[in-house]
Amino acid sequence: MSEIMVKDKDISVPGETLAVGMDILPGMGTYRDGEKIIANRLGLAMIEGRTIKLIPLSGRYIPKTGDTVICKVIDVGFNGWRLDTNSAYSAMLSMKDATSEFIARGANLTQYYDLGDYIVCKIVNVTSQKLIDVTMKGPGLRKLKGGRVIEVDSNKVPRIIGKQGSMVIMIKDATNCNISVGQNGLIWIDGEPMNELLAIQTIRKIEKESHLSGLTDKIKEFLDKNGKHK
């Protein structure tokens, strides 16, 4: 009875009918209208058993609980810091989540994080009104000193990190740079200037060719050809 109208990994546009039939379930990015399952956004259709979902290909970063993000301090208040998350909403870092050190009452908070500082933090809570709480307590969460921050499409971050971090480790090894990738599409790079530039070039290349198969080999080749300014 039921019929799937799209192939796996087809691109679907909003309003497109993906399937007809009650025994197929609508997944992320789709909705049901009577018998039909319809695309709710632009995306890559994925058929997983009886569910159809859409993988987003574009769009701004939407904050999610558990994401590790790179943020910029935009305001310092009485109880903590306000951070720019590279999305429509700013995050709050409260004093008790910021450090395990004792902070005296009325202390000047800028000695910990000052305006304009970049920090790696983790989102602990996002409310329905998109109020965001972040913490600095966890492995790898820290203030970033030196280096530079670049912005990429947040939908491409998984490709830049690679499976178990393989891609980013490869870039780190080839360029001798320290690299931190935030899920919100901000990437921090620190190293020798020429190496930083090479790392940026490589990341831009991954961003551009993220959809191609055999990307890891291609990037390896690119790094071998251009790399090793030591």
Next chain:
Amino acid sequence: MTYKTRIDGRGFDETRPIEAKVGVIKRADGSAMFKIGNTWAYAAVYGPRNLHPKFLQDPQKGILRCNYNMMPFSSSGERVRPGGSRRSKEISLVTEKALLPVLDLEEYPNSVVDVFIELPQTEAGSRCAGICAASMALADAGLNMKDLVCAVSVGRVADKLLVDLDYSEESYADGPVADIPVAIMPNSGKITLLQMDGEVKKEELMKLLEMGKKVLMNIYEIQKKALKEKYHEVEV
């Protein structure tokens, strides 16, 4: 003189040649171009992003802000004074109303989605071209949408019913003219924009809407193709 054939030789139910492309503006979150004959529209979408002044924020859902702008020497007549006008404000408003029914901004409370529509050259039908471009750009920006929106103008010149009027037809002097821009959501067939300048009979209007619907399905296919083309290589 009666109006027998169209000035540029098209059929009465034919549009001018259409060209559409997605992703034309790199710094925008979503962008698209829609050309119909000599009317060119570019749309850029930014957001969802932080909304200021704060009193405009809606804690229930994000808001949509459209901005329609004709460039100073875009039309064949006089220079359009740059900046907003009464006309551009109206068209920005109806564009917003035409696009809102497909958009679901409940996931982005207190934020704004900005749509900028720029027209480097126009020859009638600019609000329709703007709406077509904007709906593609919104889809490109990855927003939640129930459907796309397609728009075209239909109308009457003398005693003939036709689609996609160009400037010479809109300003035809030897008989009554009606210019009716229509926008629909192609999958449900619901109308999101219907304006009229001039006079038509009720029966004529019904007939025009039928003619328009047929043409709009073609436009929908063009929009769909343009959107898929941008991401085409992903399929490999």
